[in-house]
Amino acid sequence: MKTKIEIPAVKLYNTRTRKKEEFIPINPPYVGIYVCGPTVYSDPHLGHARAAVVFDVLRRYLNHLGYKVRFVSNITDVGHLEGDSDEGEDKIQKRARLEQLEPMEIAQHYTRVYNMSMAKLNVIPPNIQPHATCHIPEQIELVEKILERGFAYVVNGSVYFDVPKYAKKYQYGVLSGRRLEELENVSRELRGVEEKRHPADFALWKKAPPTHIMKWKSPWSVGFPGWHLECTVMNAKYLGIPFDIHGGGMDLIFPHHECEIMQSVAAWDTEPVKYWVHNNLITIDGQKMSKSLGNFITIEQVFTGSHDRLSKAYHPMAVRLLILQTHYRSVIDFSDSGLAGAERAYKRLVQALKKLNNLEFVGGNEDTSMQAQIVEYIRKFYEFMSDDLNTARAVAQLFELAGIINKLSGEGKFVKTISKEVGDMLKNHYSKALTDILGIVPEEEHVDSTRLYGVLQILISIRQEARARKDFELADRIRDQLKELGIILRDTPQGTEWEIE
Ligand SMILES: [Zn+2]
Numbered sequence: 010m011k012t013k014i015e016i017p018a019v020k021l022y023n024t025r026t027r028k029k030e031e032f033i034p035i036n037p038p039y040v041g042i043y044v045c046g047p048t049v050y051s052d053p054h055l056g057h058a059r060a061a062v063v064f065d066v067l068r069r070y071l072n073h074l075g076y077k078v079r080f081v082s083n084i085t086d087v088g089h090l091e092g093d094s095d096e097g098e099d100k101i102q103k104r105a106r107l108e109q110l111e112p113m114e115i116a117q118h119y120t121r122v123y124n125m126s127m128a129k130l131n132v133i134p135p136n137i138q139p140h141a142t143c144h145i146p147e148q149i150e151l152v153e154k155i156l157e158r159g160f161a162y163v164v165n166g167s168v169y170f171d172v173p174k175y176a177k178k179y180q181y182g183v184l185s186g187r188r189l190e191e192l193e194n195v196s197r198e199l200r201g202v203e204e205k206r207h208p209a210d211f212a213l214w215k216k217a218p219p220t221h222i223m224k225w226k227s228p229w230s231v232g233f234p235g236w237h238l239e240c241t242v243m244n245a246k247y248l249g250i251p252f253d254i255h256g257g258g259m260d261l262i263f264p265h266h267e268c269e270i271m272q273s274v275a276a277w278d279t280e281p282v283k284y285w286v287h288n289n290l291i292t293i294d295g296q297k298m299s300k301s302l303g304n305f306i307t308i309e310q311v312f313t314g315s316h317d318r319l320s321k322a323y324h325p326m327a328v329r330l331l332i333l334q335t336h337y338r339s340v341i342d343f344s345d346s347g348l349a350g351a352e353r354a355y356k357r358l359v360q361a362l363k364k365l366n367n368l369e370f371v372g373g374n375e376d377t378s379m380q381a382q383i384v385e386y387i388r389k390f391y392e393f394m395s396d397d398l399n400t401a402r403a404v405a406q407l408f409e410l411a412g413i414i415n416k417l418s419g420e421g422k423f424v425k426t427i428s429k430e431v432g433d434m435l436k437n438h439y440s441k442a443l444t445d446i447l448g449i450v451p452e453e454e455h456v457d458s459t460r461l462y463g464v465l466q467i468l469i470s471i472r473q474e475a476r477a478r479k480d481f482e483l484a485d486r487i488r489d490q491l492k493e494l495g496i497i498l499r500d501t502p503q504g505t506e507w508e509i510e
Pocket residue numbers: 044045046240265
């Protein structure tokens with residue numbers, strides 16, 4: 010029996026080329042992944058959960074294959090206006106005004122809520138989680154560079170990207186397939202901003218109105234950066250240009266990612282990304298999620314069951330599994346019954362894991378066709394994972410294996426129908442596939458990881474208080490003892506970050 014599994018080369022659907030391509034990193038074994046993170050002005054919802062889980066599994070899978078992944082996902086804490094085309098109020102500032110808080114208070118609060126929700130979903134924290142507000146000098150530099158190269162213009166203290174000029178030298182719409190002429194007939198009213206020379210132009214820097222709170226000095230005005238700028242600056246800074254994979258939801262293809270490409274090409278004459286990967290959107294009970302339809306569900310509401318559309322609280326792992334049971338490029342529908350089904354499925358998968366760990370495979374009376382089936386389901390798991398991350402079909406293979414495990418456990422602790430070799434292979438791959446690659450962990454481990462996160466936050470804030478009152482002895486003791494446990498604390502201007510060694 011051949012028990013060595015050959016894992017096929019990974020293929021990914023590249024939005025840029027509109028086809029599935031073999032994944033070949035620019036500098037193997039290193040892989041750079043950048044995923045647009047949340048704009049932190051409200052509680053994260055199921056759409057955030059989807060993007061985070063999809064790219065977490067991609068990262069885990071590449072790590073499993075031996076790549077060394079640097080995963081960067083940003084926090085947008087300035088510059089994202091209500092209208093994506095440079096009009097309306099800054100989302101965070103608006104929230105701050107409504108709640109009478111500092112904008113940074115809003116950003117800090119919702120960053121914490123977001124990270125906590127991600128921890129519950131067992132999403133590995135990014136290696137770097139840069140904040141837009143911490144990269145204002147770099148953003149100003151990039152605007153200067155684009156101006157220098159002649160692809161931007163200044164009007165009344167604001168700077169706009171000159172799209173028609175860009176389109177004369179380079180191709181416009183490479184990612185979204187949009188044509189510049191389509192935008193030409195948009196009426197003045199719909200264009201939103203009078204200062205723009207062309208409706209497709211977009212803001213690189215906006216002069217701040219006097220009431221605006223979040224603003225910085227620049228050569229053009231006291232103002233704030235355009236939304237698209239931060240991602241170009243932060244992915245260039247932490248991953249270099251070009252880098253391997255840029256991810257995000259399909260709704261970001263235009264204008265956000267299209268603008269990222271134009272900024273990078275205008276500044277450095279280089280497209281920023283080799284593979285653009287986009288996950289599809291979500292619906293709730295078959296409808297688009299929106300506040301006006303009353304079907305806007307936050308991640309925390311699913312975990313607590315506190316929404317009219319939900320009959321109960323759902324386990325975070327049920328949410329994670331439901332997401333993975335649909336291919337990332339298909340629309341996913343969240344419903345109460347879908348979540349209930351995913352929760353039952355979750356229990357089935359982890360119960361099989363527990364049973365499997367208690368079995369001992371001794372062989373002696375081998376069922377060769379069952380052995381062949383086991384090897385085949387494992388092989389297919391990797392085949393589907395490598396085929397554009399088809400987690401839906403990969404998970405289906407684990408259900409087949411769970412069925413076999415249930416049957417085998419009927420034999421008692423010592424299983425004779427499976428040889429030791431095949432049995433050990435089953436143990437090894439089933440647990441790796443489920444917990445390491447798909448990130449679906451049993452209840453005990455899950456509670457441990459979210460509790461660990463909570464306890465760490467408490468220790469970090471005690472240490473911050475100690476530092477503030479200059480009790481460095483206590484602060485250092487907390488840091489050193491955590492280090493002995495393999496938890497590394499790092500103090501940065503944004504606060505204390507941690508990493509598990
Ligand atoms: Zn972005």
